[in-house]
Amino acid sequence: MTQRHIRLNVNGQPREGDASPRKLLVDFLREDLGLTGTHAGCEHGVCGACTVVFDGEAVRSCLLFAVQAEGAAISTVESLADGETLHVLQQSFHECHALQCGFCTPGILMSMSVFLSECPAPTEQQVREALSGTLCRCTGYQNIVRAVQLAATRLAATRLAATRLAAK
Amino acid sequence: MKGHRFIGTNQPRLEDRRLLTGAGKFVGDVRLPGMVSAALLRSQEAHARIRAIDASGALALPGVLAVFTAQDLGEVGGIPMRLAPREALQKCFQKPLASDRVRYVGEPLALVVAVDRYVAEDALELIDVSLESLPPVADVELGRGRDAAVLHASLGGNVAEHIVMRVGDPEGALARSAIRLSERFRIQRHTGIPMETRGLLASYDRGTDIVTIWGAAKVPHFNRQILADLLGRAESTVHMIETDVGGGFGVRGEFYPEDFLVPWAAIALGRPVQWIEDRREHMSAANHSREQVHHVEVGVRHDGTIEAMVTRAAHDMGAYIRTNGFVVPERAAAFVPGPYRMRNFLSEVDCVMTTKTPTGSYRGPGRFEAAFVRERTIDLIARELRLDPAEVRRRNFVQPAEMPYNVGTKAFGHDVIYDSGDYPRLFEQALERVGYEALRAEQATARAQGRFMGIGLATFVEKTGVGPWETARVRIDGSGFVTVYSGVTSVGQGMETVLAQICAEQLGVAPEKIIVRHGDTAVIPLGAGAYGSRGTVTGGSALWDAAGQVRDKLLQLAAHRLEVSADELELREGTVMLPGTDLSMTFRELARAALPGQPMPPGMEPGLDISAYYVVKETTCPYGVHVAVVDVDAELGVARVRKYLMAYDIGVAVNPMLVEGQLVGGFAQGLGGALLEELVYSDEAQLLTGSFMDYLLPTSMEMPSQIDVVLTQDAPSPHNALGLKGAGEGGTVAVGAAIANAVADALAPLGIRVTALPLSPNAIFELIRAARKAG
Amino acid sequence: MKPPAFEYRDPRTREEAIALLAEHGEAAKILAGGQSLVPMLNLRLLRPEYLVDINRVAGLSFIEVKGGELAIGACTRQRAIERSELVRRTCPLLHEAMPFIAHFQIRSRGTIGGSLSHADPAAELPTVVTALGGRFVLRSVRGERVVSAADFYTGFLSTALRPDELLTEIRVPIPPVQTGCAFMEVSRRHGDFALAAVAVLVRFDQDGRCAFVRLVVAGVHGVPFRSADTEASLIGTKLLPEDAENASRLMAAELEPISDLHASADYRRQAARVLARRALECAALRARSHAEAGT
Numbered sequence A: 001m002t003q004r005h006i007r008l009n010v011n012g013q014p015r016e017g018d019a020s021p022r023k024l025l026v027d028f029l030r031e032d033l034g035l036t037g038t039h040a041g042c043e044h045g046v047c048g049a050c051t052v053v054f055d056g057e058a059v060r061s062c063l064l065f066a067v068q069a070e071g072a073a074i075s076t077v078e079s080l081a082d083g084e085t086l087h088v089l090q091q092s093f094h095e096c097h098a099l100q101c102g103f104c105t106p107g108i109l110m111s112m113s114v115f116l117s118e119c120p121a122p123t124e125q126q127v128r129e130a131l132s133g134t135l136c137r138c139t140g141y142q143n144i145v146r147a148v149q150l151a152a153t154r155l156a157a158t159r160l161a162a163t164r165l166a167a168k
Numbered sequence B: 001m002k003g004h005r006f007i008g009t010n011q012p013r014l015e016d017r018r019l020l021t022g023a024g025k026f027v028g029d030v031r032l033p034g035m036v037s038a039a040l041l042r043s044q045e046a047h048a049r050i051r052a053i054d055a056s057g058a059l060a061l062p063g064v065l066a067v068f069t070a071q072d073l074g075e076v077g078g079i080p081m082r083l084a085p086r087e088a089l090q091k092c093f094q095k096p097l098a099s100d101r102v103r104y105v106g107e108p109l110a111l112v113v114a115v116d117r118y119v120a121e122d123a124l125e126l127i128d129v130s131l132e133s134l135p136p137v138a139d140v141e142l143g144r145g146r147d148a149a150v151l152h153a154s155l156g157g158n159v160a161e162h163i164v165m166r167v168g169d170p171e172g173a174l175a176r177s178a179i180r181l182s183e184r185f186r187i188q189r190h191t192g193i194p195m196e197t198r199g200l201l202a203s204y205d206r207g208t209d210i211v212t213i214w215g216a217a218k219v220p221h222f223n224r225q226i227l228a229d230l231l232g233r234a235e236s237t238v239h240m241i242e243t244d245v246g247g248g249f250g251v252r253g254e255f256y257p258e259d260f261l262v263p264w265a266a267i268a269l270g271r272p273v274q275w276i277e278d279r280r281e282h283m284s285a286a287n288h289s290r291e292q293v294h295h296v297e298v299g300v301r302h303d304g305t306i307e308a309m310v311t312r313a314a315h316d317m318g319a320y321i322r323t324n325g326f327v328v329p330e331r332a333a334a335f336v337p338g339p340y341r342m343r344n345f346l347s348e349v350d351c352v353m354t355t356k357t358p359t360g361s362y363r364g365p366g367r368f369e370a371a372f373v374r375e376r377t378i379d380l381i382a383r384e385l386r387l388d389p390a391e392v393r394r395r396n397f398v399q400p401a402e403m404p405y406n407v408g409t410k411a412f413g414h415d416v417i418y419d420s421g422d423y424p425r426l427f428e429q430a431l432e433r434v435g436y437e438a439l440r441a442e443q444a445t446a447r448a449q450g451r452f453m454g455i456g457l458a459t460f461v462e463k464t465g466v467g468p469w470e471t472a473r474v475r476i477d478g479s480g481f482v483t484v485y486s487g488v489t490s491v492g493q494g495m496e497t498v499l500a501q502i503c504a505e506q507l508g509v510a511p512e513k514i515i516v517r518h519g520d521t522a523v524i525p526l527g528a529g530a531y532g533s534r535g536t537v538t539g540g541s542a543l544w545d546a547a548g549q550v551r552d553k554l555l556q557l558a559a560h561r562l563e564v565s566a567d568e569l570e571l572r573e574g575t576v577m578l579p580g581t582d583l584s585m586t587f588r589e590l591a592r593a594a595l596p597g598q599p600m601p602p603g604m605e606p607g608l609d610i611s612a613y614y615v616v617k618e619t620t621c622p623y624g625v626h627v628a629v630v631d632v633d634a635e636l637g638v639a640r641v642r643k644y645l646m647a648y649d650i651g652v653a654v655n656p657m658l659v660e661g662q663l664v665g666g667f668a669q670g671l672g673g674a675l676l677e678e679l680v681y682s683d684e685a686q687l688l689t690g691s692f693m694d695y696l697l698p699t700s701m702e703m704p705s706q707i708d709v710v711l712t713q714d715a716p717s718p719h720n721a722l723g724l725k726g727a728g729e730g731g732t733v734a735v736g737a738a739i740a741n742a743v744a745d746a747l748a749p750l751g752i753r754v755t756a757l758p759l760s761p762n763a764i765f766e767l768i769r770a771a772r773k774a775g
Numbered sequence C: 001m002k003p004p005a006f007e008y009r010d011p012r013t014r015e016e017a018i019a020l021l022a023e024h025g026e027a028a029k030i031l032a033g034g035q036s037l038v039p040m041l042n043l044r045l046l047r048p049e050y051l052v053d054i055n056r057v058a059g060l061s062f063i064e065v066k067g068g069e070l071a072i073g074a075c076t077r078q079r080a081i082e083r084s085e086l087v088r089r090t091c092p093l094l095h096e097a098m099p100f101i102a103h104f105q106i107r108s109r110g111t112i113g114g115s116l117s118h119a120d121p122a123a124e125l126p127t128v129v130t131a132l133g134g135r136f137v138l139r140s141v142r143g144e145r146v147v148s149a150a151d152f153y154t155g156f157l158s159t160a161l162r163p164d165e166l167l168t169e170i171r172v173p174i175p176p177v178q179t180g181c182a183f184m185e186v187s188r189r190h191g192d193f194a195l196a197a198v199a200v201l202v203r204f205d206q207d208g209r210c211a212f213v214r215l216v217v218a219g220v221h222g223v224p225f226r227s228a229d230t231e232a233s234l235i236g237t238k239l240l241p242e243d244a245e246n247a248s249r250l251m252a253a254e255l256e257p258i259s260d261l262h263a264s265a266d267y268r269r270q271a272a273r274v275l276a277r278r279a280l281e282c283a284a285l286r287a288r289s290h291a292e293a294g295t
């Protein structure tokens, strides 16, 4: 079981570390890179608490080995806020009371950030379907659905403003 | 409440920012230098005698520090009951590691400590355990029988306790009743399943002789006491630290075997030991709940008035009596009557030991079960008498003029007394809001078209603000900042925000400016914790008192210094001022003015630091109504909840947004219990639902998109200054009942009998098949 | 729930990959999306000595049309198939079934080849590919062979794949445009494996009579279940609701369903029958509307 040296990009920064092949990506992020915002809730791919963005796709970091991330670009919840300013999704979650214990929240945020980039004006049904890949035991999802819809509206407004600005 | 500035507002949560940005600290996020990792060897057999455990293979593995078995622990006591201990039950307490027998799949046999969790798990596979199988006891009803193997020999059988609650003359009234109905009901084993599994990190400092434990939750102070007792050391040398907690739901934070083993190992090895439960462990190691079978008989008049109700139940305790003791079966027995007048009532419960995971409380303990039994029974009456189920409920409600109402049952040795409420009023409000008449009309149309739509009602009375007491301390420090030290804990429900709001109200400081500390036993010497929907009621009441005293002291002190009358002064944003003048003193100035040796009004003690206790004499009883609307695909047996309404009288809502969040979240758990979740055991008492592939939590797709909450504040509690009642469990308790009633109502044309949960497609298919066979 | 130790290989070419498989045989496991394999490793249900990660192997991820067939590389992500306009146009049945597989966060890693090779009896893809008459391209150092879906699925969780073989590609004949298709499923929750699922393809002749029908059921037998008798009974009918009803009864009578925690054999038989009837009706409707649109 030889260790491998891994180089990757995490949250816009080049990072590296050594890991044995069996080390799960979620453990590597948390233990070796100190990014404890990503949580492990089931370690068999169901709950989605460990969801991160891996080369642009929302994936379970408990079902990937760290060695597979060689050369990859990963974003975790720590990348969302811009300094003190919360990301639109985070702000919407805050306002809509879309989190309680907050354990599942990082996975949901990362998952929804990918979802909204692909589906910028989702229906409630589409939000629910996308959300069904991550479990939350506290909120009953209702406020999460609202928060994602609110974030979508806000993102659309920002985009509109940006295109208007560009047109001028 | 009128005139309040912060209480009653939808204050956004103060906890959110850290949790949204990944800066929260859950126990698994805490790392210490030199930390090592633990894993438990758990029994794979349900019931067996332990012949031998050979750890030599594991010890030989590089990276393994130690393997501990029961022998290594020496004489250590069983884990005691936290609540209402009883002598006889000590025979069923669990030792941290099994020594001679295992009694459930998942019972700890040995603790491995290694450099990391990967190696620790490798080591588990190298431990040889030799077991001699004993007969399993998988079925709660059969477990009572003469033929069943006995789990705890000194108990003489498997019935650890027989609970009886009797009101009036149930047998006589039943015999005299015009109409008698009977049914057998079953509530399946399921449980809390927080998204964060349990976890602990323990570190021992040989110099100070203090053992520090991160990952305490729910009841850190009780657990400190238990641990200190089991380790034979002073409480003051045990330091519990509550980190962020990923959901509790009654399950998390109780004292489990690991809560002894991890600190013990840290002391033994002199190194920080971390144990993070994995999901597979959690499924068989953390408390299960809810499994009961009831045989119900009810006697009614022709108009639907209940004359007598008798229920005889078997409650599955699992293999050991855990910290919750008999809370669940006792509550189930005591809360069967609910909001209905039952002057002749009998509830008997056998608490049965089985070779399955021990059970404890889960959100709405006993009440989820009781509501299912009661509300299904009401619907049986309605069907038998061809009455609208709403009408039968109306005819049986306890009336507002009867408050306070003594049910006649007991919980923790205290009479169950409903403090205040107008049940008929809330019921009518709920029906009106949901459009009950219109739904019935829609149902008629659906039926004419061969579609199966059902409407289910369920009502309940809750018991919140559970005792025994709670503490709060408010301190204004030298910088003028306000810190609240509370004995309650947070399991993710937003306690910090609610407490800040209550303190803000007294001191006139914005909630965002108030620092709330909780769950650290070195900082807060005494506390009770988070259970029984108690945080806001008990912690809030203690805090209201403490902050009120600080307020008075600030006013007195400022009046003394400014040489004005305290009555004329006001508190505003961290200053005490005389309106219309420039006379004022900041909290910071006052904090310094209150230091020892400063001039004080006569008789005033120095310091702006006041503690208060709130002792619970009577619990508070919020109440509610749930209405479920379901559509059933009868061919596939699939029930979908289309719409759900919860009406709840909270007394006084400190933060209505958080109360709604509690109700909707609680509902999701109830929906899981109604349709999806079951901890299934084989006849050999093997757990068959050991992962999230088989134990099914509701997702956003199973939740109805129409969830309506009607939050009323008609009946403040007379038992505390603010009129508070709790909110933690009212979303959960009636869901099994309401959904089951709705499914039964939908399929009424087929004549099915809904008597058990969960209503899976397979279960509904079987019910329809049975009805076809019968009729 | 940490995986046991293994040696890790990440070949870059098919040749390297199959050479590794030839070298290590039964001791090696192919790692594709890992969405089935890694949970089993984390639960320590498997302990391969070697993992051969094919995610970096060139030329295993593509979706293209080759000679009337839709060809999909084995390592193509399920999410890519779901997004593919080409798949939607040429093979609507496959497109329709994709959202039933787990959740998008799983499909973004999970591969078509992984799902087909894993051969879970309740998985959607094996049934869909069977209904479509797909073929599997298997490569080893011994050469290449092409196996039909019917021959590929040999039993519960078992396939014709030999330990040294790599599934490289799936080829699916593109159904004529007038084909109507339907995929229906019942599961405990959205995204769960099927308690029963049905894939149907239907074509009518000029007279509106059923000229071709394919009915395959998932989740009920150890392998995708196809009833030739049932299909034969429908040929020449107008596929009216009573024909669908009769056919689904005929099919259900042939079933010997599996039984597990989530559903009994009897439930599965009933669910398969009901879904078959509904899917046949739906596919017939679609085929008719294609025909109308065409004329």
Ligand SMILES: Cc1cc2nc3c(=O)[nH]c(=O)nc-3n(C[C@H](O)[C@H](O)[C@H](O)COP(=O)(O)OP(=O)(O)OC[C@H]3O[C@@H](n4cnc5c(N)ncnc54)[C@H](O)[C@@H]3O)c2cc1C
Binding pocket: A044, A045, A046, C029, C030, C031, C032, C033, C034, C035, C036, C037, C038, C039, C054, C074, C075, C100, C101, C102, C103, C106, C109, C110, C111, C112, C113, C114, C115, C116, C117, C118, C120, C122, C123, C124, C125, C161, C165, C166, C167, C168, C191, C192, C193, C194
């Ligand atoms: C929470 C969850 C829910 C899921 N729900 C569903 C569902 O509803 N329906 C469903 O169908 N699936 C479901 N899946 C499984 C998912 O679709 C997997 O992606 C799929 O079954 C396996 O694909 P993979 O690429 O991940 O393969 P892997 O997990 O990497 O491999 C699976 C098996 O196939 C072998 N293998 C992989 N590729 C090849 C190849 N090219 N040649 C030979 N052998 C190969 C591997 O050695 C391994 O034995 C679920 C998974 C999860 C975690």
